[in-house]
Amino acid sequence: MPEFERLRWWDTLREHVVIAIVDYRAGNLTSVRLALEHLGLPARVTHEPGEIAAAERVIFPGVGAAGSAMNNLAELGLTDVLRDVVERGTPFLGICLGAQVIFEHSEEDGGVDCLSIVPGKVRKFTPSDPLCKIPHMGWNTIDLRGTHPLFEGIENESEFYFVHSYYPAPSDPSYILAETEYAGARFASVLAKDNLAATQFHPERSGRIGLRLLENFSTWDGSC
Amino acid sequence: MAAKISIMPCLDMQNGRVVKGVHFVDIRDAGDPVECARAYCAAGADELALLDITATVEGRATMLDVVRRTADAVSVPFTVGGGIIDVAAAEAVLNAGADKVSVSSAAFRNPDMIRDMVDAFGAEAVTVAIDVDRNSELPSGYEVYIDGGRTATGADAVEWAKRVDGFGVGCILPTSKAGDGAKTGYDLPVIRAMATAVNAAVVASGGAGRLEHFYEAVEAGATILLAASVFHFNIVGIPELKRYLKERGVDVR
Secondary structure, three states: OOHHHHHHHHHHHHHHOOEEEEOOOOOOOHHHHHHHHHOOOOEEEEOOHHHHHHOOEEEEOOOOOHHHHHHHHHHOOOHHHHHHHHHHOOOEEEEHHHHOOOEEEEOHHHOEEOOOOEEEEEEEOOOOOOOOOOOEEEEEEOEEOOOOHHHOOOOOOOEEEEEEOEEEEEOOHHHEEEEEEEOOEEEEEEEEEOOEEEEOOOHHHOHHHHHHHHHHHHHOOOOO | OOOOEEEEEEEEEEOOEEEEEEOOOEEEEOOOHHHHHHHHHHHOOOOEEEEEOOOOHHHHHHHHHHHHHHHHHOOOOEEEEOOOOOHHHHHHHHHOOOOEEEEOHHHHHOOHHHHHHHHHHOHHHEEEEEEEEEOOOOOOOEEEEEOOOOEEEEEEHHHHHHHHHHOOOOEEEEEEOOOOOOOOOOOHHHHHHHHHHOOOEEEEEOOOOOHHHHHHHHHHOOOEEEEOHHHHOOOOOHHHHHHHHHHOOOOEO
8 A cells, every 4th residue: 555545544544533532441431422422522432552642632531449540551551642642732631530540649549659640649538527428429619710611601610520539639730720629628620731631520420511511622622 | 518419300210111109009100211311400400310110121121221311311420220139230230321320129138249339330339229117126216128118127227327338338328118209208317317327428218299308308417319209290390499498508509
């Protein structure tokens, strides 16, 4: 096959992987995939490093524990490609556990070294109020610090659905796009810098507003 | 600050259709589950519950299809219960797109199943439903029933809730046999006792008939308010309920 034709063939293949949903055996990805399908956005659930590298956009979801997540990422050979796509400017959206393992370190599972894409660590909630149960599970409001293309058409103080026992604590405050209060902590519920964005909440389970965020992600060019 | 109180309409399902049992026996047909789910979301439901009361194997396959179609139609978390006899059945329901599974009789008979599910799917994905009825001979005054409320176990309901909580489940859902479908109010003492005894979120279930009943359940310590008939037959509307709770200082979406 002549070189130019092979390139063309490769380009058509690339076009198919518009959004890659990273599958690293960290919980159920069905609802993320269905939410994107519902919006008519072609997405591919994949653990192939090549597909993730070639995707136009990457969603890095996940529920479960940081320790097994990091083990799975290492086993599947995905740690480098995730760092690379963020480095190269691919629009990137971490969700829930995917918003945690991008940090340097998590307090979960007795302490786990993570991907070190975002400076800082992930801390455990230590509630003094017995009404603040762990996990933080349910709807809560976010307090936006600024504007961002992902929140186009979404009002400040909007409500999103959370499920987590640990929270992101970036050491560089310029990563904090929104904060949420729970169990005596005011934590970074949305992180954003350059082409990287991450939400501690589940946009795919946050009703119409959450779908709006995913739709915004699908057209975001990665700039702020 | 705590999370917001969630309103959770429940669709009781049989053979792929929505029904509502009153006192666990009398059943009325009330429509297509996916349409109901969509309507509830539009009305402001924070979560949904689908409870399958079908007993047959064919019914199970139908239910998985309903779960798939519901997952496609809604964008709020939903819990599926009924007929989840083992970890594999729970996995099938979660893979079909449910966010949480609710187990009851099978978990009572085989408590290890609860730990296995928490390990496999995470605490937040696991709800344990406990059917209860009053029994003054037990320390808490409540006894655990299984098999859809037909079999008394002799076990103390609050003790069982504590044991379940020890496995680290996300939610515990006590349903009072006397109150279910009767619209005379949630069984508040059992909600209060469980909410004090466990770390898991307590879901109030069974008996809601008026706005006040929901407020009482919040005061008793429930953080998720489940109801079927009142929503189904539009005796209480979700927007109206949220306004009412907000006026009383309850934090709702």
